[in-house]
Amino acid sequence: MTRPRILLAAGISLLLAAVLLLCAGLAGMADVPYQDPTPQMIAAQAARTAAAERRAAIYAGAAALLAVLGVACLLIRSRLNGSSTR
Numbered sequence: 001m002t003r004p005r006i007l008l009a010a011g012i013s014l015l016l017a018a019v020l021l022l023c024a025g026l027a028g029m030a031d032v033p034y035q036d037p038t039p040q041m042i043a044a045q046a047a048r049t050a051a052a053e054r055r056a057a058i059y060a061g062a063a064a065l066l067a068v069l070g071v072a073c074l075l076i077r078s079r080l081n082g083s084s085t086r
Contacts, residue, residue: 007077014070018063025059028052 029052034041 004077004081007073007080011070011073011077014066014073018066018070021059021066022063025056025063029056 029049031045031049031052034045037045
């Protein structure tokens with residue numbers, strides 16, 4: 001396999017991983033409110049929501065990093081592919 005093909009596969013894989021990671025991070029944020037909550041239930045739900053927001057922020061940061069690496073691979077590939085046809 002040539003270097004541009006490897007970079008193309010890596011770039012597409014990293015972009016797909018970024019999307020999947022972001023979806024996984026946002027999927028854990030669904031929380032249904034209670035019908036007749038007690039103060040303890042409200043506090044527990046607030047703690048779960050805060051923890052889910054922190055996890056989603058971490059997932060979003062990691063997804064952004066993977067997306068940037070994927071785009072970098074695709075840009076490097078396009079430059080290598082363009083220089084080999086000259």
